[in-house]
Amino acid sequence: MMLRGLALALALLGTPVLAGLDHADITILSFDDLDGWDRDNHQEALAVFLDTCRDLDDPQWRPICALAAQQDDGKTFFELFFRPVLIEDGNAPLFTAYYEPEIRGSRTQSLRYRYPVYRKPPELKSGDVWLSRREIEEGGALQGRGLEIAWVEDPVELQFLQIQGSGRIRLAEGGTIRLGYGGSNGHNFMSLGNELVRQGIYNEHQVSQKVIQNWVRRNPEAGRELLVSNPSYVFFRVIGNVSAHKGPLGAMNRSITAHRSVAVDPVYTALGAPVWIEKKGKEPFNRLMIAQDTGSRVKGAQRADIFWGTGERAGRLAGQIRDDGRMVVLLPIQRAFSMLPEE
Numbered sequence: 001m002m003l004r005g006l007a008l009a010l011a012l013l014g015t016p017v018l019a020g021l022d023h024a025d026i027t028i029l030s031f032d033d034l035d036g037w038d039r040d041n042h043q044e045a046l047a048v049f050l051d052t053c054r055d056l057d058d059p060q061w062r063p064i065c066a067l068a069a070q071q072d073d074g075k076t077f078f079e080l081f082f083r084p085v086l087i088e089d090g091n092a093p094l095f096t097a098y099y100e101p102e103i104r105g106s107r108t109q110s111l112r113y114r115y116p117v118y119r120k121p122p123e124l125k126s127g128d129v130w131l132s133r134r135e136i137e138e139g140g141a142l143q144g145r146g147l148e149i150a151w152v153e154d155p156v157e158l159q160f161l162q163i164q165g166s167g168r169i170r171l172a173e174g175g176t177i178r179l180g181y182g183g184s185n186g187h188n189f190m191s192l193g194n195e196l197v198r199q200g201i202y203n204e205h206q207v208s209q210k211v212i213q214n215w216v217r218r219n220p221e222a223g224r225e226l227l228v229s230n231p232s233y234v235f236f237r238v239i240g241n242v243s244a245h246k247g248p249l250g251a252m253n254r255s256i257t258a259h260r261s262v263a264v265d266p267v268y269t270a271l272g273a274p275v276w277i278e279k280k281g282k283e284p285f286n287r288l289m290i291a292q293d294t295g296s297r298v299k300g301a302q303r304a305d306i307f308w309g310t311g312e313r314a315g316r317l318a319g320q321i322r323d324d325g326r327m328v329v330l331l332p333i334q335r336a337f338s339m340l341p342e343e
Helices: 002-012 042-053 063-070 074-081 133-139 155-164 194-198 209-218 221-230 312-320 333-338
Strands: 025-028 082-088 093-102 102-106 114-118 148-152 167-171 178-183 236-240 262-264 274-279 285-291 303-309 323-333
Touching: 025 262, 042 063, 042 074, 042 285, 063 074, 074 082, 082 333, 093 155, 093 312, 102 155, 114 155, 114 236, 133 221, 148 155, 148 167, 148 178, 155 209, 155 221, 178 323, 194 209, 209 236, 209 312, 274 303, 285 303, 303 312, 323 333
Parallel strands: 093 303, 102 167, 262 285
Antiparallel strands: 025 082, 082 323, 102 148, 114 148, 167 178, 178 236, 262 303, 274 285, 274 323
């Protein structure tokens, strides 16, 4: 059967609609409406799509994923089997970026490496609200329990590692530990940068990870108080089966790809779906990406967090991104049209 015949057959399959979209505005677009669509590397996006497509256990996605593995023309593939869908919930679009930190540490506690990176304690169940950061760090609830994965040298780097939810520790004794998200204490996140702005220490445009790090070092007592003012605390797990050249594991438990993977709100955008990003700002960013991750601060139909890569440079660049734009989800044809309200 030719590809266009397959596209028609797949369009006839029944398919469920994402829950929670009854209050959203849905618009079916054409690929001509996507700014820069013809100029992207669709084959590169297709390769990333295949990384997680195999995990989409759904009657609409399974035949599409089987066909995707056979394609050598990504642009034709996406145009035949998908339709661009603009989903809006009334909130302003916001595009940010995140990265995989790489920080120094050791398997052994010492005067230099004295800040522990913890596994989740067994009594903490998913969804529970547990001890706050202050209670964990000042009360000693985790000490002496064998929950330490490693020790690191900088408390600000540790907290940014927790904010990102994954990372790498370069060990003083050689080698690297790869970390994945292992759970949290259930408390709401409070931004260190916003707190410094609230206190009148910096203006909003001045705040960055490096600025916070230097301020904490210059003001050890006030800096310590700043760090524990964020009640949220993230635990980690050791990732042992991901190649060093690949990105961290996303919400689909597969490695994500710099500049091709994006974190979304799964209430509005199905994990594994291709999404077309039109990011404005200082450096416009128009590209086909794959929704392969989520985040506690990524909420809304037009909210996306772009994975920018690993290491200090990626972190510095990611921290500068806070832009307007548009996100369009590519959905299988029948699924796209089934989302429109009935006449």
